[in-house]
Amino acid sequence: MRKRPGIGAIHKQRVEQERFRGKATELQDNVFEQMTNQMEKFRTNLESFASKHRNEIKKNPAFRKQFQDMCASIGVDPLASSKGFWSEMLGVGDFYYEIAVQVIEVCLATSPRNGGLITLGELRQRLVKARGKAQHHQDISNDDIIRAVKKLKVLGPGFSMISLKSTQDTSDILIRSIPGELTADHTKVLKAAETQSFTSVKALKLSLNWDEFRCLQILSELLRDGVAWVDEQSTEKTYWFPSFFKPLMFEDGVTSTTP
Amino acid sequence: MEFKWPWEYDFPPFFTLQPNLDTQKKQLEAWRKLVLDYCRHNKIFVLDVQKSVLFENKTIDRKLSAEGIDRVLESLLEHKQIEWCDKLKKQCFIYWKNPQEW
Numbered sequence: 001m002r003k004r005p006g007i008g009a010i011h012k013q014r015v016e017q018e019r020f021r022g023k024a025t026e027l028q029d030n031v032f033e034q035m036t037n038q039m040e041k042f043r044t045n046l047e048s049f050a051s052k053h054r055n056e057i058k059k060n061p062a063f064r065k066q067f068q069d070m071c072a073s074i075g076v077d078p079l080a081s082s083k084g085f086w087s088e089m090l091g092v093g094d095f096y097y098e099i100a101v102q103v104i105e106v107c108l109a110t111s112p113r114n115g116g117l118i119t120l121g122e123l124r125q126r127l128v129k130a131r132g133k134a135q136h137h138q139d140i141s142n143d144d145i146i147r148a149v150k151k152l153k154v155l156g157p158g159f160s161m162i163s164l165k166s167t168q169d170t171s172d173i174l175i176r177s178i179p180g181e182l183t184a185d186h187t188k189v190l191k192a193a194e195t196q197s198f199t200s201v202k203a204l205k206l207s208l209n210w211d212e213f214r215c216l217q218i219l220s221e222l223l224r225d226g227v228a229w230v231d232e233q234s235t236e237k238t239y240w241f242p243s244f245f246k247p248l249m250f251e252d253g254v255t256s257t258t259p
Numbered sequence: 260m261e262f263k264w265p266w267e268y269d270f271p272p273f274f275t276l277q278p279n280l281d282t283q284k285k286q287l288e289a290w291r292k293l294v295l296d297y298c299r300h301n302k303i304f305v306l307d308v309q310k311s312v313l314f315e316n317k318t319i320d321r322k323l324s325a326e327g328i329d330r331v332l333e334s335l336l337e338h339k340q341i342e343w344c345d346k347l348k349k350q351c352f353i354y355w356k357n358p359q360e361w
Contacts, residue, residue, distance in 0.1 A: 112285050113285070198271075223278065223279050223282070224279060226279060226281055226282050229270070229272035229273070229275075229277055229282060229286075230272055230275055230277065230278060231271045231272035231274070231275050231321075232275045233271065233274060233275060233320075233321050233322075234271070238271070238272075240270065240271060240272045242270065245266070245270055
């Protein structure tokens with residue numbers, strides 16, 4: 001039979017436990033203190049970084065992208081809030097929020113003609129035009145716009161991005177500014193129409209291997225949404241997409257936010 | 260100064276009356292603006308509907324159908340921007356400014 005622990009042993013155990021606990025909190029405090037110290041150090045580092053490179057971040061799109069990528073890799077979103085000290089120090093928050101507002105304005109102004117579908121290339125041209133002549137207003141990259149649009153998603157459904165080609169050129173990405181269904185079939189039709197800015201039932205049947213009914217169905221849905229216009233004066237009925245129609249981009253006015 | 264055609268004028272489906280009513284509304288709006296701008300630019304006061312080059316774009320080989328032209332003129336009439344000269348509706352006065360503006 002085992003000897004049962006006496007009162008002395010129980011007492012000893014309790015004292016030991018007490019000691020362990022004490023040590024644990026001490027260790028925790030240590031770690032916490034270290035962390036606070038590190039954060040403090042980080043902040044001062046960032047401050048000096050900011051004072052050195054603030055203008056660089058505002059002016060240079062490539063630098064901006066590098067900075068953002070670095071933040072992403074350590075799991076920080078400098079745009080999450082304008083109260084975050086990244087955006088307070090570097091002004092990146094305001095920069096992107098400003099772009100986001102301008103993106104909304106341009107999309108609203110152009111949606112009557114393109115049904116709320118605009119290529120990133122055109123969007124950028126219009127933004128640059130609307131932002132005034134100063135150099136740092138002009139230097140916005142496709143990447144900046146994509147970031148701003150991604151932030152707009154927090155406002156609920158409305159803005160989405162569709163990439164039609166798998167090329168590196170982000171100018172071909174479509175920005176959609178009105179909510180609604182855009183199925184895989186719709187996307188395929190858009191893709192098929194993109195280079196020429198129009199398509200037809202015959203062309204779709206050939207390139208996508210669909211039956212006539214499916215082609216007509218999708219095309220009529222795109223007509224209904226105001227994304228496509230029909231043309232009855234060529235050899236067959238063609239469906240045109242103002243979003244892809246190039247002369248549009250060089251047209252003046254309308255979107256200018258400055259009076 | 261050369262008249263600057265709007266982008267729609269080079270957009271082939273602009274010359275086909277659109278089946279989608281929302282789109283058609285925008286289309287007619289654009290046509291109204293085009294007719295007025297064109298007449299203002301060329302100082303046209305009386306528009307000869309049949310003879311005008313306005314409704315045809317030879318470069319892209321498209322022209323607005325008779326029905327389409329009717330709709331555009333109807334819509335101009337509704338907005339009090341034209342008035343018929345005769346009962347046959349071949350010619351119309353065009354008001355690129357309304358009487359108040361004159």
